[in-house]
Structures are given as structure tokens and as C-alpha cells.
Amino acid sequence: MYRAATIKQIAEALCVSISTVSRALSDSHEVSAETKRIVLEYAKKINYHSNPIAVSLKRGRSNSIGVLLSDVASSFFSQVINGIESIAYEKGYHVIITQSHDSFEREVTNMSHLASRSVDGILVSMSSQTTNYEHITSLHERGMPIVFFDRILDEIETFKVTTDNFKAAYEATEVLLKKGFKGIGHLTNAPQLSITIERLNGYMAALKANQIPFDERLVFYCHEGGRNPQEIETAIDHYLTKEIKADALLISSDRISTSALRVLKRLGKADQLTIIGFSNSDVIDLLSPGISFIRQRAFEMGEIAAEMLIKLIESKYPIYEFETKLLDGELHWKGKEKI
Amino acid sequence: MYRAATIKQIAEALCVSISTVSRALSDSHEVSAETKRIVLEYAKKINYHSNPIAVSLKRGRSNSIGVLLSDVASSFFSQVINGIESIAYEKGYHVIITQSHDSFEREVTNMSHLASRSVDGILVSMSSQTTNYEHITSLHERGMPIVFFDRILDEIETFKVTTDNFKAAYEATEVLLKKGFKGIGHLTNAPQLSITIERLNGYMAALKANQIPFDERLVFYCHEGGRNPQEIETAIDHYLTKEIKADALLISSDRISTSALRVLKRLGKADQLTIIGFSNSDVIDLLSPGISFIRQRAFEMGEIAAEMLIKLIESKYPIYEFETKLLDGELHWKGKEKI
């Protein structure tokens, strides 16, 4: 088996002490220029690289950050990861990805797994099933740096970054109203998620601003976030019943948007419901019938989250001032006016 | 700052030696049942978790695997990651993701970054720009377990898993021929990639089997893999010229397929070229005009790759028999017949 070179080997070969080698390699002023040169030269010759595990043990830091999200195989989250990775790479951190698949149990085990793996900090986007935050608060209280992105948690005071969901949902609803739609349904995610609440509020505010009474039958929650196709079928059936009188839908997630469109197409009723959905799919513009969408600045969100976390990790003094950064969604209207 | 509990603390609290605590925790027979009970109980009480960094240093293994691929924000690769992560999680490994963005330099630096991070093994899908394999062979020769997936490398003898690209391209070409298309173009990736070569061979073999002479003007390589939209524009322009007489395209990647479709739609010539493309997008069925596609078993590929790598890592004896596993692509025909 392959054994890497160590400073001990260098020390023995050059007849100097281990300390001197260590200092020479870290360019300490406590070692002469000549000795440095010799050590560096020999280190390069035998292809020495410091053992990061030993350094981690010594320093109590691993230079890696954990990411906890529901699913990597989603256009939104994979773009976020891309952003996270770009910053982490730049600052010399490793990214360790774990998926909850929106399961509470997996979120809890992943969380403790990451903690026991001594990551220096964790980026979290909540699972939609989570209603108990004990696993996060306890870790946070014991000093683990945590930054929330997308699906954030009000209960914990720290840095957060998410889309301005209120505004995005408000604007989307308003567009639909301006285009003449009367019965705007809101098909959304699990009710406990921050993004669900924010978007619902934006939706309701837009209705109110336009003197449209809120009808709670027009709101449908997908507790499984659209993982279960049956859920979407039920939702669409619901909106297509005569009493509801929905003519447009504001849909709160990528998966639900596309699933809903699929169901409508299969039923041959795609023209009955105009969809505007949150989506970061890179082929959304090619869909037919074209659906309008709100694109989130996912890559940027990943970058900002990673920057916030690294700032938290590397701060010499405890931080008490936290920011919640809101990113604007980009609304793309592709539909027709309601006649 | 948060400090985790250590066996030393347990030892002091219970007035036993560190060795005893360590043995009790690992359920050694050299410690009495009573002592074990006391230690385990106390460990649980103070929420003790062994420090994996210390264990890694001692054991010379980190229980983490590195992944090197071009881009996480792609439906195919994100599904592969999903598969990798599911196996790794199950077997107690961490997954460290790095992206080359198809840049040779990033591939080299990521590779050495992963190696110096002492991952126990690496899963590699080659960058499309890579033509020099020194950074991989040298690491492999020094004993680093490496498994290739998707874009594999013949030069290195190890486990590999990829789609049966020859067969998939052969079948796709044959379907087009059976449907009556005469001028089948092949719009593909960078020429040095294994998948490019295999697919080209499948394409050519299908032509030959149907007595169609091969016309090299019908093959167009996207050296940047479609990252540059201009590349696709040029390609489509090329296929739309009269001399070429292409009426269908076999496209070798997800990004190129959708970009090509976008260009065609913009030109209003989507009906002139029937597309069949490799794609793992989960909304490909909703596109219009509908394009036919070959779906790769991405999740399964990730699972298999991770299993192979962990087998390699945990094998007590050196392995000399390697397998290259080929997964069938799933062909979905959505087009019309050529009149």
C-alpha cells in the first residue's frame, strides 16, 4: 500500500529536527533561509504533501463543509451545489454532500453524521417533513456554524439566504391577475416549510391588494412535495372540479410544476389551467404548452451561502449580527392573456 | 468553541484507563461486561462520538470517497451522484464532490486535491478536454483505488461502468433508418471522450448494417460540449445547408440536444430535423416538438460505481480481475415517421 512522505522522513534525511522541517515548510521566520531552501527542495523532490488528517487533528479543524439538502438530482439544488462548490474550492474547503430526500430521519442522521465527521460548518436546507428542530438547535448551541439556504428556519439566529419568496409569489400572482385570470389557485409544498409560508403570504397579499377574496379551497398542499405522482393527480382533479373555478395556478416547486403539466397534458386539459411555477429547469423554455416560471438565482444562492458559512467559520470573534439575504426571483411570463 | 467529548474524558470520569474505554467502546472481549455497561452508559450520557479524524490518522483511512466529474448541475450527473451517495451512505462513507467543468487544469488540481485529502478512493468521469492522463495514471500506480464511470479511460486497468453506448447509438440510428430517414447526422461531444468514440462507432455500424455509406460531413463534434451556444448554432447551420441533406440528428448529450432544439425552434425549422438525443432530463417528455431520447440508467450507474470502488478499497488482497460493466440505455421514440 501507498504511504505518503512525512516530515519525519525529511527530518531524518536532512539530519534536522522535525520541528525545523515543520517550520521550514510553513515558512516560519524562525528558520534560516538556507535551511528553508534545503528542506523545500527535498520536500519537492520526494513529492511531500502535508497530511491534512494530521493537521485537522492538531488544529481541530477539517477544512470541509457539510451540505444538507433534500435532493441533488433537482435542477435548483444542483445549481446551488455548483455555487457552493465554486466558493468552497476557491477558499480551500471540501464539500460533503448529504441528502435527506425530505425524510426527517435522514435529516437527523445526516446531521449527526456530518457533525461527528468534524466538518467545520454546515449548510442546511430543511427537509419538508421536519417539524422538530432539536437536532439542529442542539448542534448550533454547541457552537457548530450553520447557515441556512432556501428552506430556512426562523427559530435559529444565524446567516440565511433565500429567494424573496413573498415578492416573487406576489408578482407572479399579480401578473396572473393583470392578465385577466380570476380563479388563481396556489399549488404548493409542505405547509411547514419557510418557502411555502412566504409564498403563500405573497399570494394572499396580491389577492388582497386587488380586492380578491381569499378562498382557501384554492390552496393545495403537497405534503410529499410531488414525490408521489398521485398527490399531483389529486391536486389537479381538485382544481378541475367545477366548484373551484380555477383558471390559473401558481405552483411552488419545480417538480410539482412539471408533474402538474404532465397530468394536464395527459388529461388533454392543458388549456384549462394556466401555470406559473417556480422552476430552475434549463429546458423550461422548451416545454409545450409553454409555462411561465419564476427562476431563482440558485448558483448565486450557493455562492452566498458558502461565503456566509466560511465567514462564520473563520471569524476570530463570535458574531452576533446576522443577515438574512433575499435574492430576487426572475419572472418569465410565457402565457397568453385570458380572454 | 464546541469541543466534542473524548475517551479521555470518559476515562477520567470513570477512573479507568483510556485503553479500557477504547476497548469497551469497540466491544472487545478483554473488558468485563460490567465495565462495558458503565462505559457505554456514560458515553451515551455525554453524547460521545468517536473522532473520525483521529481514527483516520491512526488507521490511515478516511472513510470518504472523492468524485470527479464535469458538472453537478446536469440531470445525468446529478442522478449519478444520487446513486453514489445512496451506496456510500449505506456503507459509511462520505462523498466529496469536485467538478472539472470540463477543464483539464481543474481536473488535475481536483485530483491532487482529493489525493492529498486522503480520500480512500476516487470515482472519475473524464473531462472532455483531457488528453493527457498522467495525473490519473500516476495516482493509480501509487495505489489509489480509482473507478471510472460514464466517460471512462481505456489506458487504466480498473473497474469501469458506463452505458452501452455502442448499442444505444446503434439502436437509435437504426430506429431512424427504419422510420425512413436518409440523412442522419451525428452531433456529438468532444472527440477524445470514450462515450463519443463508442457512440460514433455504434452510429457507423448501424449505417453499415443498412448499407448506407458513411459521410463524415454528417458528424459534427462539439469540442466544448455545448457549453458555448455559438457552437450549437454553427452545428445547426451546418446541418441545414443544402449539400448536407440531413433530415435527422443523433445527438450525444443532454445539453447539446436541448440547445439544438432551442436553436431549431428559434429558426422555425424544428420540423426539418428530427432529433433523437441522449438525455436524462426529467421533463424531456414535455418538450415540444417532442424529441426522442435515450435515457441512461444514471442512478444505477452511480450505485454500481460506488460499489465497485468500495469493493476495491476494502479488499484485503490486491485485485487483478477487473470488470467493465455496460448498462443498457432506454430508447424512447417520440417522433413521427418520415413520409
Next chain:
DNA sequence: CTTATTTTCGGTAACGATTGCGTAGTTTTA
């Protein structure tokens, strides 16, 4: 030419866990 001060380096104790070896104390065997 002494006495300070600086430069340069070595010894050694951590970091947290594992493990071979030694050894009391107990039990088994002859």
C-alpha cells in the same frame, strides 16, 4: 571584553484514538 539580545534550532507534549505488551488477581489443572 563582558553582558544583552537576537537568530536558529532541538526536545517534547499535545491532538484523539488504537493496540501490543506487561501484570496483578483469579480460576483452572495436575
Next chain:
DNA sequence: TAAAACTACGCAATCGTTACCGAAAATAAG
């Protein structure tokens, strides 16, 4: 009852690195 064997535990080295402390040289100050 004495020798042998076993049980249950402690000591200390080790993994590769860093950092504190001390101490020879080398230089500067008086």
C-alpha cells in the same frame, strides 16, 4: 497446594503534525 492459564485492566508507543519552551550559537550593545 503449586503451577499453569486466563481474565481484566493499565502503560506507553504510534499515526503526522504543530507549538510551546528552552538553549546553544551568533550578533549587538554597553
